[in-house]
Amino acid sequence: MGCEADMSLxxxxxxxxxxxxxxxxxxxxSVVAAVxxxxxxVTLLEAHDARTEQIVAAKETEAKAQMDKLEDELRKxxxxxxFNVLILPKAQNLGDLYAEDYADKTMPDSYADKLVxxxxxxxxxxxxxxxxxxxxxxxxxxxxxxxxxxxxxxAHRRPxxxxxxxxxxxxxxxGHELHRSLHLAVGDKVxxxxxQFTVTKCHAERGTxxxxxxxxxxxxxxxxxxxxxxxxxxxxLQCVCAQAELPKIRAEIQAILxxxxxxxxxxxxxxxxxxxxxxxxxARDTIAAVKRSRGELRATREAFAALxxxxxxxxCIVWIGLLAFGNVRDRRTEIGILRALGVRSATxxxxxxxxxVVFGLCGALLGYFVGLAVGGAWSAAQEAGxxxxxxxxxxxxxxDLRHFVLVLVLAPVLACLASWLPAIMAARQDPAVVLTEA
Numbered sequence: 001m002g003c004e005a006d007m008s009l010x011x012x013x014x015x016x017x018x019x020x021x022x023x024x025x026x027x028x029x030s031v032v033a034a035v036x037x038x039x040x041x042v043t044l045l046e047a048h049d050a051r052t053e054q055i056v057a058a059k060e061t062e063a064k065a066q067m068d069k070l071e072d073e074l075r076k077x078x079x080x081x082x083f084n085v086l087i088l089p090k091a092q093n094l095g096d097l098y099a100e101d102y103a104d105k106t107m108p109d110s111y112a113d114k115l116v117x118x119x120x121x122x123x124x125x126x127x128x129x130x131x132x133x134x135x136x137x138x139x140x141x142x143x144x145x146x147x148x149x150x151x152x153x154x155a156h157r158r159p160x161x162x163x164x165x166x167x168x169x170x171x172x173x174x175g176h177e178l179h180r181s182l183h184l185a186v187g188d189k190v191x192x193x194x195x196q197f198t199v200t201k202c203h204a205e206r207g208t209x210x211x212x213x214x215x216x217x218x219x220x221x222x223x224x225x226x227x228x229x230x231x232x233x234x235x236x237l238q239c240v241c242a243q244a245e246l247p248k249i250r251a252e253i254q255a256i257l258x259x260x261x262x263x264x265x266x267x268x269x270x271x272x273x274x275x276x277x278x279x280x281x282x283a284r285d286t287i288a289a290v291k292r293s294r295g296e297l298r299a300t301r302e303a304f305a306a307l308x309x310x311x312x313x314x315x316c317i318v319w320i321g322l323l324a325f326g327n328v329r330d331r332r333t334e335i336g337i338l339r340a341l342g343v344r345s346a347t348x349x350x351x352x353x354x355x356x357v358v359f360g361l362c363g364a365l366l367g368y369f370v371g372l373a374v375g376g377a378w379s380a381a382q383e384a385g386x387x388x389x390x391x392x393x394x395x396x397x398x399x400d401l402r403h404f405v406l407v408l409v410l411a412p413v414l415a416c417l418a419s420w421l422p423a424i425m426a427a428r429q430d431p432a433v434v435l436t437e438a
Contacts, residue, residue: 017355023327024359027320031363031411034316036371039407041305043375043398048301050397051379052294059290063283085123085249087111087234090259097263101144101209102131103232109218111257112234116152118256122249123236126152130221130231136214138191139182144213145192147221169217172197176204177211192216193224238264317418324352324422345428352423353416360415364407372398 017024088097089105097103112128130147150166167173172192174184179202184190188199197216205211222228238249250262376398 017358020327023323024355027323027356027359027415028363028366030316030319030323031360031415032367032370034313034414035364035367035407035411036374037312038309039368039371039403040375040378041309041371042403043372044301044379045298045305046398046400047376047379048294048298052291052298055290055294056287059287063280063287066283084238084264085236086263087236087253087257087260088263089232090261092232092261094263100133102133106130106227106230106232107259109222109229109231111260112152112231115234115253115256116154120154120252120256122252123238124154125235125237126154127235128152128218128231129233129235130218130225130227131213131233132225134193134225136192138193141178141182142212143178144209145221145225146213146215147218147225148215149218167215167217168200169220170195170197171200171216173201173215174199174203175211175213176202176206178214179203195220195224313414317414320356320415320418321422324356324419325425328352328422328425349423352419356415356419356423357412360412361408363415364411367411368404368407 088103089107092103092105109128109130112126115126127148127150132145134143134145135141136143148167172190174182179185179199182190184199184202186199186202190197190199192214203210216224218231222230246262246264249264253262254260
């Protein structure tokens with residue numbers, strides 16, 4: 001027992017390792033191979049996931065930038081083309097509207113305020129109007145008189161530059177044909193239905209009914225046409241951001257104003273809007289295709305790892321067990337001498353298992369970083385067509401402390417399990433039989 005006391009467990013393990021350097025190195029190499037293979041496979045999949053997120057994020061950013069640019073262009077085009085939604089009284093006959101160029105039915109002008117106070121999302125730039133084709137008695141001309149108080153800003157939206165400026169009281173804006181044929185210019189005084197107005201703006205030729213239109217303040221139009229508190233339409237602009245289609249616009253507006261109907265016009269706007277929707281669908285399809293392609297590639301890599309890793313792990317465990325069996329067989333005489341000198345079987349058993357723990361820890365430590373580097377290099381090479389090496393930033397990103405600790409725990413445990421039977425055989429050897437055979 002005195003010899004056993006002198007020979008501490010640490011010294012026995014150290015001597016065992018130093019005496020059998022090749023055996024220990026092969027054991028460490030086995031653990032490095034097993035751990036490295038596992039970590040490389042996990043790193044490859046994690047690097048693939050990280051790269052997939054980068055690619056998808058880049059595609060989404062690119063698509064968003066393109067859509068923002070398209071929306072800005074479309075918004076400018078729509079603003080240049082003018083209003084493209086008209087809210088009318090529900091009783092208005094559309095045939096009469098198209099024949100006369102104005103609505104002969106009216107609705108309260110408070111409807112515009114009701115829309116303003118709602119959280120409507122499908123339209124903006126609301127412009128309540130009262131328009132009627134009349135005989136201009138002072139000039140003996142048939143004109144389209146339009147009364148407007150200017151655009152009504154939506155309470156829940158950020159204010160935007162108006163598409164049509166406010167017409168001040170006692171002022172008049174004239175279409176091209178009117179001011180050209182009547183020889184009127186900005187600053188001239190003109191009488192209309194017995195009221196004096198000052199010309200503040202003369203429009204250029206538009207080639208539409210606007211050329212024979214005169215715009216005045218809504219309140220004065222209601223007085224002159226004897227329709228106080230009434231309007232016969234609310235012009236609006238289809239909202240680009242809300243992806244507003246006519247059914248959605250109608251549904252939202254009629255939910256707020258059930259006694260109205262909605263018509264849409266200006267086909268150029270609709271064509272541009274459809275182009276925007278198609279571009280957005282193409283962007284979505286591209287991102288979906290990237291995700292699908294990356295998912296298929298990941299599934300292939302995962303299937304390969306699921307096949308390779310268990311094979312390598314089993315092979316390494318068997319190899320560690322064979323190394324331990326060979327070590328016990330080669331050292332039968334030494335073990336018999338130690339037992340004869342009083343070293344207990346439990347100590348012999350512990351020496352072999354401790355040795356397994358040591359090369360398990362060493363192999364785990366080396367194997368993790370080898371696997372991390374191999375997995376990172378493998379992933380980088382595949383992503384770049386075989387010509388890239390992993391950067392320090394990528395390896396730092398892929399390093400996972402939980403995986404590292406798990407490997408440091410599991411590798412020694414598996415090494416001990418592989419060495420368990422050889423250690424039992426070494427501990428159970430009868431020193432008398434061993435020395436007699438020697």
